[in-house]
Amino acid sequence: MAAIVFDGVTKVYPDGTLAVDELDLEVADGEFVVLVGPSGCGKTTALRMVAGLEQITSGELRIGGVVVNHLGARSRDVAMVFQNYALYPHMDVAANIAFGLKMRKVPKARRNEKVAEAAQALGLSELLARKPRQLSGGQRQRVAMGRAIVREPQAFLMDEPLSNLDAKLRVQMRAEIARIQRDIGATTLYVTHDQTEAMTMADRVAVMRHGLLQQLDVPQALYDCPMNLFVASFIGSPPINLIEGAVEVWEDGLQCRFGGGDGIVLRSPPHGLRSYLGRTVAVGIRPEALHEATPDEASSLGGTVKIIEALGPEVLVYVDVAAKPVVHEQVVEGAVVESQDAELVAELRNRAAATVVARLGPGSGLEEAQAIVLGIDTSKLHYFDLETGAVI
Amino acid sequence: MSPRPLTRLRHAGSYFVLAVATIIALFPIFWTMSTSLKQIVDALSIPPKFIGFHPTLHNYSRLFHTPGFGTAYVTTLEVTLGSALLTVVVGSLAAYPIARRWRFLGRRPLEASLVIIRAIPPIVLMVPLFNLVINHGLYDEPLTLIVVYSAFNLPFAVWMMVSFIQQIPYELEESGEVDGASRLRILVHLVLPLAAPGLAATTILISLIAWNEFLIPLVLAGNSTRTLPLLISTFVQSRTIDWGVMTAGATITILPIAILTVFAQRSLVSGLGLGAVKE
Numbered sequence A: 001m002a003a004i005v006f007d008g009v010t011k012v013y014p015d016g017t018l019a020v021d022e023l024d025l026e027v028a029d030g031e032f033v034v035l036v037g038p039s040g041c042g043k044t045t046a047l048r049m050v051a052g053l054e055q056i057t058s059g060e061l062r063i064g065g066v067v068v069n070h071l072g073a074r075s076r077d078v079a080m081v082f083q084n085y086a087l088y089p090h091m092d093v094a095a096n097i098a099f100g101l102k103m104r105k106v107p108k109a110r111r112n113e114k115v116a117e118a119a120q121a122l123g124l125s126e127l128l129a130r131k132p133r134q135l136s137g138g139q140r141q142r143v144a145m146g147r148a149i150v151r152e153p154q155a156f157l158m159d160e161p162l163s164n165l166d167a168k169l170r171v172q173m174r175a176e177i178a179r180i181q182r183d184i185g186a187t188t189l190y191v192t193h194d195q196t197e198a199m200t201m202a203d204r205v206a207v208m209r210h211g212l213l214q215q216l217d218v219p220q221a222l223y224d225c226p227m228n229l230f231v232a233s234f235i236g237s238p239p240i241n242l243i244e245g246a247v248e249v250w251e252d253g254l255q256c257r258f259g260g261g262d263g264i265v266l267r268s269p270p271h272g273l274r275s276y277l278g279r280t281v282a283v284g285i286r287p288e289a290l291h292e293a294t295p296d297e298a299s300s301l302g303g304t305v306k307i308i309e310a311l312g313p314e315v316l317v318y319v320d321v322a323a324k325p326v327v328h329e330q331v332v333e334g335a336v337v338e339s340q341d342a343e344l345v346a347e348l349r350n351r352a353a354a355t356v357v358a359r360l361g362p363g364s365g366l367e368e369a370q371a372i373v374l375g376i377d378t379s380k381l382h383y384f385d386l387e388t389g390a391v392i
Numbered sequence B: 001m002s003p004r005p006l007t008r009l010r011h012a013g014s015y016f017v018l019a020v021a022t023i024i025a026l027f028p029i030f031w032t033m034s035t036s037l038k039q040i041v042d043a044l045s046i047p048p049k050f051i052g053f054h055p056t057l058h059n060y061s062r063l064f065h066t067p068g069f070g071t072a073y074v075t076t077l078e079v080t081l082g083s084a085l086l087t088v089v090v091g092s093l094a095a096y097p098i099a100r101r102w103r104f105l106g107r108r109p110l111e112a113s114l115v116i117i118r119a120i121p122p123i124v125l126m127v128p129l130f131n132l133v134i135n136h137g138l139y140d141e142p143l144t145l146i147v148v149y150s151a152f153n154l155p156f157a158v159w160m161m162v163s164f165i166q167q168i169p170y171e172l173e174e175s176g177e178v179d180g181a182s183r184l185r186i187l188v189h190l191v192l193p194l195a196a197p198g199l200a201a202t203t204i205l206i207s208l209i210a211w212n213e214f215l216i217p218l219v220l221a222g223n224s225t226r227t228l229p230l231l232i233s234t235f236v237q238s239r240t241i242d243w244g245v246m247t248a249g250a251t252i253t254i255l256p257i258a259i260l261t262v263f264a265q266r267s268l269v270s271g272l273g274l275g276a277v278k279e
Helices: A043-051 A091-101 A108-122 A137-149 A168-186 A195-201 A217-223 A230-233 A329-335 A342-349 B005-036 B040-044 B056-062 B069-099 B107-119 B124-133 B140-164 B172-180 B183-194 B196-212 B214-219 B228-233 B243-270
Strands: A004-012 A018-027 A032-036 A058-063 A079-080 A154-160 A189-193 A205-211 A212-217 A243-251 A251-257 A263-266 A280-285 A290-292 A300-310 A315-322 A354-360 A371-376 A381-385
Touching: A004 A043, A004 A189, A018 A043, A018 A212, A018 B196, A032 A043, A032 A195, A043 A058, A043 A154, A043 A189, A058 B172, A079 A137, A079 A300, A079 B172, A091 A108, A091 B140, A168 A195, A189 A195, A195 A217, A195 A315, A195 B228, A205 A217, A205 B107, A212 A217, A212 A230, A230 A243, A230 A280, A230 A329, A243 A263, A300 A354, A315 A371, A329 A342, B005 B243, B040 B243, B056 B243, B069 B140, B069 B183, B069 B196, B069 B228, B069 B243, B107 B140, B124 B140, B124 B214, B124 B243, B140 B196, B140 B214, B172 B183, B183 B196, B196 B243, B214 B228, B228 B243
Parallel strands: A032 A189, A032 A205, A079 A154, A154 A189
Antiparallel strands: A004 A018, A004 A058, A205 A212, A243 A251, A243 A280, A251 A263, A280 A381, A290 A371, A300 A315, A300 A371, A315 A354
């Protein structure tokens, strides 16, 4: 296995589209890095450049210390799992798994041995004589995995390998892929638009938008310290609540006032927020930073319960509040993963009233249309510049 | 529940139209075959006798004793197989880069010329072609017919193969590439096996055209390379038409191609159920 290094890698398509812009990223030997972002953010292009299926416009790409910019796909010794599996339909499962070995002139006896081994590991032993069309989606997915692991390549590349599976199977395969990756210690670059996959599987997550790397960090850090509005709204489910707050002086600290008289009181405001005095900022409140307020709580947000979703261990409460939602472009893009959904985009842009979601414990006894005051845990808040979207 | 009356009526209507079309299409073949089994009086009787005549194989025995019949049969077979093979091999190799939108110098003119060649009536080209063949001493050679047939049928084969190759998901080739296969191996191990139904269909169609070709051998074939369609046409003479032998010849000519089509049809229709990629 080997490290993959992007060094200022840029991709411009012949029609002038800038797909990847000066990407710097290192996937260490044996590391599992997930490239995540909405469709069209350049993540798949970045992956395909590693595979050798896409020319690199500028910058340097190294695999195992070797510059591979001008090496063809077949000379790079990487394995790829395609979104639609790309199994060879005229070959049975065994031949599919063995194909890469055959192309690399591995002797037949050794080939059969390795195919049997991989099939064993993936639970495909019974299916070796079947054709791809006789397999279920999950089985096809595993054959595609088998085809990759049997080669013992320098690195694994996976392009949304789970997006064609149904929800339950996806969760199961998620764990399985993560297990296989750990077992063989394979350097893996994994592309997805699903932030849950990114958060659950990755050692580190690289969030991309418009061909630019937004943030690269371990999953928890992405969640706890998003660098901008895009990352904040993209990572997390249910998503972060973003409302506008006017920064004012309050005793020796600051306060952030939402519309309708609610606000938060900050005795020791974060460094940098003072320079926004008299201006409006975006306040990011994770659903778990909200709770049912006690009567004397200084930082609170009042509203009307709109929807209650009881999930068992927790209850998600959607509350209409008298505050202005943040409709920054980054928020819209972070919320709409499939950017083709024009209706949803328009709806998000034209939102006038804010709805916040709170993650509460079960048994709160709330009812829809009931008035509620939510207390805010000010130690867990995020503040963003409304113009640049950057964290304050 | 039985289908509603209106649906039934519609079905009956479609069957009626199909039946009429089939009869219209098959009638000439039926006439040809039945005439080949008739004596001359029955063949020319008015009103025509479709049943109730004395069948005879006399016409066939006369056909088989016609000088040059055996040679013509062998020549036709040879030229058909040769040109079908040449056309399909060259045609698929040419179709691949076009189907996969490779960029190369002269791509557009090449594509355009493939269409234009089909747009020119072949007869326009016969005189210059005849000159060319005579001047190079290639007249009356089977190989000449093979090459000329292929030249005329190549565009057809290329366009057929282009559409078949385009149906093969490109990811399969990318996957092969990442798996370490060269261009040639991708073509041999992945593209051609998956295009097999297309190859079969193209081969059959090209064979049909070559088998029935009349104009090219009329101009370029002499006595030793006379093909079956040409031989049959010699039964039409200035004063008489030998209907019996001619229809027997036509029947014998149709037979192999009809059998081939019936057998190949199954593989043509079934194709390869893909299942390679999930759409």
